[in-house]
Amino acid sequence: MMGHSHALSGVVGWMAVVPFLNGTEVMGVRFDLGPGEIIAGALVCAGAALIPDLDHKSATITNTYGVFTRTLGALFNWAFGGHRNGTHSILFVLLMGGMTQALALWSDLAVQIFVFLLIGIAFNGLGYGMSKNKVAAEIINALATAGITLALYTSGVNYNWIGIAVAFGCILHFIGDMLTEAGVPLFWPVWKYRFGLKFMGFKTDGKVERNVITPVLTLAIVLLSVYLFPWLELMPDA
Template sequence: MMGHSHAVSGALLFAGTAPYLPPVLLHTHLQPQEILMGTVLCAGAALLPDLDHHDGTIANFLGPVSRLLCRFVAWISGGHRHATHSLLFVALMAVGTWAGIAHVGRPFTLGMCFFLLTMAVRALNLCPPGHGFHAWGTIVAMAALGTAAIAKFIPAAPGWLPYVVGLGCLAHLLGDSITKQGAPWLWPLKRRYEVVLIKSSGNKLETEMLTPLMGAGTIALLWLTVLAPHPLR
C-alpha cells in the first residue's frame, strides 16, 4: 500500500473506533476535539512501520534527518517489512508512547504530536511534491503550527495517545496484509500473512477506489461523532 493509503486507513480506523473502544479499553469518553486530534495523529502513526523503508516517500518527511532515521531503522529491523511490520512493533510503539508520557510528560507528548504530524502532512500530500527543502521545510512549518494548536487542548498526559499510536501501526499491518507481500505479524517468525486484494501498490483499485472510499468514510464518521447534532456516544 502507498503511504497516502496507509494514512487514510489510520484516520478511518480511529474515527470509526473512537466512540466505542476508548470507553472500554481506557475507561474514558473522548471529547470532540480529542477525536479530531486523534484522527489526524493516527493518520501519521499509520506510517510508523514504514520507517524501515529507507527509500520510500516517508523517508523524506524530515529531509536528511528522516533519511538517516529510516536507514537506521531498516538496519536494526532487518529491512523493509520485517520487525516493524509485526504485533511486537505495535506493542512496543504503544508501550513506548505510554512510558514517554508517564516519565517525561508534556515535552514528550508535544514532541510525539509533532513527529506524527510531520508524517501525516507528508502522507496526505499537504506539502509541495519532491524531496527538497521546499517540501520538508513546509512539512516542518505545518507540523509546528499544528502542534502549537494541539498544545492548547491536549493534556500533559493524554491516556489516548498510546492508543492512537498502536492503532495507527495496526492499521498499517492490516493494509499491508491485503497486498501480495503480506506482513510478518508474528515476527520473529518469518511467515507472512496476506489476503490479496491489491496485487500491486498504487494500482487503480487502491488509488481510485479503496483510498477515496476510506477518505469519504472518515469524513462521514467524523460528521456523525463530532459535528452532528446528536453524535454517536
Template sequence: MLGVHHAGTGLAAWVAFTASSPFIPSFGVMPLEPAAVALGGVVAAGAALLPDADHPSATISYSVPVVGKAVTSAIGSASGGHRHGTHSGLSAILVVMVAFTLTPLLHGHAIAGSPQVFIAGAVAAALLTFAMKVLRIVRSWGIAWLTGIIIAGLITLFLPGQWEWLPWAVAIGWVTHMAGDFLTVGGLPLLWPLPVRPPKTWKDFPLLNALWTQGGYFALPIVGVTGSWRESVVAVPLTLYGFYGIGVSALSLLPFLHLG
C-alpha cells in the same frame, strides 16, 4: 500499500473507533469528545506511516533532509530491512503494550510543562506533520512542519489533557498499517524473527502459497500488489470516510451547530 493509503486508512480507523456523533457511523469502541476525534484522526494518520520507517525511500524519510534518510536507514538495518521487524506481529504487540503502559502516565497527569506532556507534544507534532504532507493537506515539508509544531505547541501549552489519547492514536495507526499490508501480495512476517516457512510442497498450491509464502510471510491478498486499482477501491472510500468523520467532529465544536 501506498503511503497516502496507509495514512487515509489510519485516519478512518481512528474515526471508526472513537467517534460518538450520531452523524458518524462508527464502532464506538473508545468514544471521545469531538476535538479528540478530529485531532486524533490526523495524528493516527501520521502514526500509520511509522512502520515504513524501515525503508530509506519511505515518504517520511524525506521529512528532514539528510537526517530522515539516516534514521530510516538505521531503523531498516536494525529491524532486518523493509517489512521485517516493524511489520511483525511482535511489533504490533509491543506498540499496544506501550499504549497500555503510557496512557496512565498521561491520564489525569497531563499538566502543561510536565516532561510527559512535552514529549507527547513533540511526538504529536511529528505525526501531524507526516499526515498533513502525505495526505496533501499542505504542499511542502516546511509548511507541514510549521503547521504541525504550531498546532501541537498550542495544545501542549493550553490543552495538555488532549494528549491522553495519543498512545492509542499511535497504536491504532500502527496496527492499521499492518492490516493494510496484510491485504497485499507482499504480506507480513507475522512470526518474525522466527523463520517459519511452509512445507516445500505448499508452493504447488497457488492459493495456499498466496496465503503463506515460501519466505514465511502471511497475507490475505485481496488488494493485489501495492498501488493497484483494487487497493484504491478499498482505501479511497475509507479515506473519504475518515475525512468526513473529522470534518463533522470539527464542525460540532462550533457553538451554533449541534452535531455531537
C-alpha cells in the same frame, strides 16, 4: 500500500473507533474523547500508520525529516531485518505502543514534541507538502503542523491514550499491507510466515489502490465527520 493510503486509513480508523472507545477503559486508559482528542488522535494515528515503513529508504516517512528520519530508517532496517519484516510484526506494535505510553507517563513536553513530529509525518503522508514547489510546500507543512499542535495544546488535549493510538496506527498499516500481494510477517521473528491476500491482493500503487482505496477512504472520512461531530453534541457532558 502507499504512504498516502496508510495515512488515510489512520484517520478513518481512529474516527471509526471513537464511538466505541468513548467512556470505556482499555488497559487502564480511560477514554474521554472530545473534538480535540478526535482530531489529535486521527492525526497521531495517521502518522503512526506510516511508522512501519520507516524500514524502507524511499518511504514517505523516511524522507519527512531529512537526515534525521533517514538515519532512523537505516537503523530500523538493520534492527528489524530489512523491509517488511520486524517493523510489520506484533512485536513492533507492542514496542511502539509501550514506548509511546512510557514517554507520555515520563514527560508532557516529550509527548508534545512527539505529537508535533507525528502530525508533520501525517500531513506529508496525506499529500500535504508534496507539491512541485518543495521548499514552499515544506514551509507551509511545518507552519500548519506547528499551528495545529499548538492549537491542540492550548485547548488542553489529554494524550493519556497516545500509546494505544500509535499501536492502533501500526495495526492499521498491517491491515493495509495484508490487502496487497506481499503480505505481512505478523509473528516475526518466531514465525516468518507472511499473512495476506497473496493471490487476490492488489498491487501497491496499482489501479485498485489509486481508483478504489483512496476515494473510499476519503469518503469514509467525510461520512465519519458528519456522524461524529453532531454525535459529540449529544453526549451528556460534551
